[in-house]
Amino acid sequence: MNQIADVLVIAEQIQTDLQSISLELLGAARQLAGKLGVGVQAIIMGHNIGDIPQTLIHSGADEVFVVDQPELAEYTTLTYRRALITVLESLPRTPHIILCGATTIGRDLAPRIAAYFKTGMTADCTELDIGDYEHKSKVDPSKIGIYHNCLYSIRPSFGESLKARIIGPWRNPQMATARSGAMEPIQPDTSRSGNIVPVKVNFQETDFRVKVIETIRDVASNVDLTKAKVIISGGFGLGGPEGFDIVRDLASVFKDSAVGSSRRGVNAGWISYSHQVGQTGKTVRPELYIALGISGAIQHRVGMGKSKTIIAINKDESAPIFQYAHYGIVGDLFVVVPLLKEQFKKALASAGRG
Amino acid sequence: MSKGFRMAVLVKQVPDTSSVAGVNPDGTVDRARAKKMMNPYDKYALQKALEIKSAYGGEIIVISMGPPPAIDILYEALEYGADKGYLLTDKQLAASDTLSTAYALYNVIQFLGKVDIVFTGLQTTDGDTAQTGPQIAERLDIPQVTYCEELEINNGRVRASRVIEGGKQWLDLPLPCLITVANSAGKIGHKRFANVYKMKELLRDKESLSKMVFVVSLADIGADPNLTGLAGSPTVVGKTWKLGEIGGSCVMFKGESPAHEVELLVNRLIENHCGIEELLK
Ligand SMILES: Cc1cc2nc3c(=O)[nH]c(=O)nc-3n(C[C@H](O)[C@H](O)[C@H](O)COP(=O)(O)OP(=O)(O)OC[C@H]3O[C@@H](n4cnc5c(N)ncnc54)[C@H](O)[C@@H]3O)c2cc1C
Ligand SMILES: Nc1ncnc2c1ncn2[C@@H]1O[C@H](COP(=O)(O)O)[C@@H](O)[C@H]1O
Numbered sequence: 143m144n145q146i147a148d149v150l151v152i153a154e155q156i157q158t159d160l161q162s163i164s165l166e167l168l169g170a171a172r173q174l175a176g177k178l179g180v181g182v183q184a185i186i187m188g189h190n191i192g193d194i195p196q197t198l199i200h201s202g203a204d205e206v207f208v209v210d211q212p213e214l215a216e217y218t219t220l221t222y223r224r225a226l227i228t229v230l231e232s233l234p235r236t237p238h239i240i241l242c243g244a245t246t247i248g249r250d251l252a253p254r255i256a257a258y259f260k261t262g263m264t265a266d267c268t269e270l271d272i273g274d275y276e277h278k279s280k281v282d283p284s285k286i287g288i289y290h291n292c293l294y295s296i297r298p299s300f301g302e303s304l305k306a307r308i309i310g311p312w313r314n315p316q317m318a319t320a321r322s323g324a325m326e327p328i329q330p331d332t333s334r335s336g337n338i339v340p341v342k343v344n345f346q347e348t349d350f351r352v353k354v355i356e357t358i359r360d361v362a363s364n365v366d367l368t369k370a371k372v373i374i375s376g377g378f379g380l381g382g383p384e385g386f387d388i389v390r391d392l393a394s395v396f397k398d399s400a401v402g403s404s405r406r407g408v409n410a411g412w413i414s415y416s417h418q419v420g421q422t423g424k425t426v427r428p429e430l431y432i433a434l435g436i437s438g439a440i441q442h443r444v445g446m447g448k449s450k451t452i453i454a455i456n457k458d459e460s461a462p463i464f465q466y467a468h469y470g471i472v473g474d475l476f477v478v479v480p481l482l483k484e485q486f487k488k489a490l491a492s493a494g495r496g
Numbered sequence: 497m498s499k500g501f502r503m504a505v506l507v508k509q510v511p512d513t514s515s516v517a518g519v520n521p522d523g524t525v526d527r528a529r530a531k532k533m534m535n536p537y538d539k540y541a542l543q544k545a546l547e548i549k550s551a552y553g554g555e556i557i558v559i560s561m562g563p564p565p566a567i568d569i570l571y572e573a574l575e576y577g578a579d580k581g582y583l584l585t586d587k588q589l590a591a592s593d594t595l596s597t598a599y600a601l602y603n604v605i606q607f608l609g610k611v612d613i614v615f616t617g618l619q620t621t622d623g624d625t626a627q628t629g630p631q632i633a634e635r636l637d638i639p640q641v642t643y644c645e646e647l648e649i650n651n652g653r654v655r656a657s658r659v660i661e662g663g664k665q666w667l668d669l670p671l672p673c674l675i676t677v678a679n680s681a682g683k684i685g686h687k688r689f690a691n692v693y694k695m696k697e698l699l700r701d702k703e704s705l706s707k708m709v710f711v712v713s714l715a716d717i718g719a720d721p722n723l724t725g726l727a728g729s730p731t732v733v734g735k736t737w738k739l740g741e742i743g744g745s746c747v748m749f750k751g752e753s754p755a756h757e758v759e760l761l762v763n764r765l766i767e768n769h770c771g772i773e774e775l776l777k
Contacts, residue, residue: 219642265594469765
């Protein structure tokens with residue numbers, strides 16, 4: 143038996159829709175488990191969740207714990223907390239790592255679980271990895287030593303530094319939440335097989351202290367930036383809300399595109415928050431990201447830096463965005479964008495489809 | 497029931513990233529040079545408490561954990577209308593992660609006795625984890641509402657709305673509870689002139705001030721120092737590095753004729769097989 147325990151993913155569904163973050167977490171978990179030489183477990187909680195457990199297996203889980211009870215039809219902190227604790231305490235071995243989505247559910251639930259187990263947790267990771275760590279600080283001599291197979295929770299940090307690797311090797315599970323869009327799912331494979339383990343939870347009266355009166359969801363109005371293949375984003379350089387017309391216009395030449403914004407664009411009231419890309423907005427990794435009039439502050443970069451191709455248009459040659467864009471045009475966006483649109487149309491025509 | 501609600505609002509002092517001092521052009525912060533301010537998210541929490549107080553009456557106690565200068569944000573909260581402040585300050589607290597911060601703040605709340613509602617900001621702009629609130633709720637064994645926008649209390653029951661992906665949700669729960677307030681909730685109003693004036697007076701009258709704003713240590717509140725600071729933190733920062741160091745490979749197009757630059761760029765995209773043709777419609 144392997145000494146290291148498994149990597150466990152807390153999967154998420156809302157009204158029986160499996161959330162895409164779950165597949166992203168499974169992708170990350172497979173990578174971590176591969177490095178550790180262990181398996182991937184998942185937990186899914188809800189009611190009448192149908193073939194979600196099977197989907198989790200196709201997407202990378204080796205074993206899925208399923209709590210399917212009417213009490214869990216809607217998410218509430220305390221019922222889900224109870225279910226999760228019950229499953230985790232029933233396991234023969236505490237997972238080495240637990241991953242959860244940095245969603246409004248994950249950020250509500252995961253910290254309580256970490257506090258319950260008095261273990262370490264890192265929020266909003268943009269990268270995860272495995273590696274060694276040597277602790278030298280003499281503040282607590284009992285912690286000194288070299289640790290192997292630690293979870294590296296990597297996230298933007300706004301202290302003295304830019305990106306920080308957070309480590310907590312002293313206690314398992316080592317917990318982290320990951321931003322939507324930051325991790326890559328694996329290609330689903332319907333021939334993958336795994337164990338599905340139903341678990342029955344006995345709730346306590348105090349678990350029902352919070353009642354859901356009403357849930358109002360409008361999935362259609364939820365701009366899905368994280369799924370678009372092309373994102374055209376505008377920033378403060380647009381000069382006003384009408385500046386977004388030119389952004390939308392450029393977006394219209396692509397098949398599967400969405401409009402993004404920097405925080406200054408959102409704060410100025412030019413476009414709604416759901417379009418914001420960055421540390422306090424969405425994490426995106428499209429095929430193509432075009433930044434118009436965006437300076438490229440670190441908080442913006444952490445949300446889009448993993449896009450496959452990044453093009454920046456900015457009139458200031460020294461804008462930080464040019465340090466990490468793949469292609470940059472120095473110029474006035476109001477001049478450049480219409481020309482760019484024409485050029486893209488030409489490219490399409492010569493590709494024989496225009 | 498006694499009149500109104502007893503509320504604790506947790507506020508943290510953070511570097512002021514909107515100020516030029518100590519903020520580099522790339523958005524990174526030089527802590528030593530940066531100005532300090534109340535975490536902007538905590539102002540939404542304070543505002544919610546002020547609304548509850550004005551609707552139902554009660555008392556607002558602001559709590560902060562940090563070095564001695566953090567007392568300034570307690571004074572600021574009093575200017576907005578808070579009644580009392582507690583600053584937990586102790587050398588042992590250095591390098592606390594969220595679990596040990598939550599433990600320390602939980603002890604301050606216990607020290608206060610009965611509290612009906614604990615308010616926190618959604619997250620901080622420096623720690624930026626949104627974990628501290630729920631971890632305190634777990635310690636207190638009370639229900640929580642995170643991402644809260646609207647809040648009312650009727651017959652001892654709380655009705656609260658919270659933001660969820662693509663929508664919102666209305667919840668019903670009992671007191672006591674912990675609420676983390678979303679930054680889409682109401683913005684804080686202006687400071688009342690009378691409060692600002694009163695604070696000025698208080699700063700001259702240390703005797704009266706010491707009955708409103710308290711500085712406490714871990715020993716004062718009976719918290720176990722082994723569960724705080726670096727010793728009580730299950731996580732440490734292992735390594736930090738600059739993102740900017742990785743970059744530097746941008747292919748730049750600049751010159752007299754934007755039309756020419758654009759053409760060069762698009763040709764380059766095609767040559768480099770970026771798949772651009774496939775993305776166009
Ligand atoms: C805690 C915290 C969280 C944050 N979270 C986020 C986040 O999630 N997302 C985010 O984006 N930001 C975030 N920020 C803000 C971030 O630091 C920057 O302030 C913000 O990204 C700047 O937006 P901008 O690039 O649109 O504006 P600016 O920095 O003002 O840049 C505008 C750019 O437009 C260029 N420009 C002007 N006119 C033209 C023109 N005609 N043609 C071409 N270029 C032109 C200028 O040269 C300039 O580079 C956060 C900050 C903090 C402190
Ligand atoms: N040192 C602190 N003092 C007081 N409140 C804090 C402190 N750290 C965190 N909080 C509270 O917890 C919330 C979330 O913080 P964080 O987990 O750091 O994102 C903040 O908005 C504050 O209300």
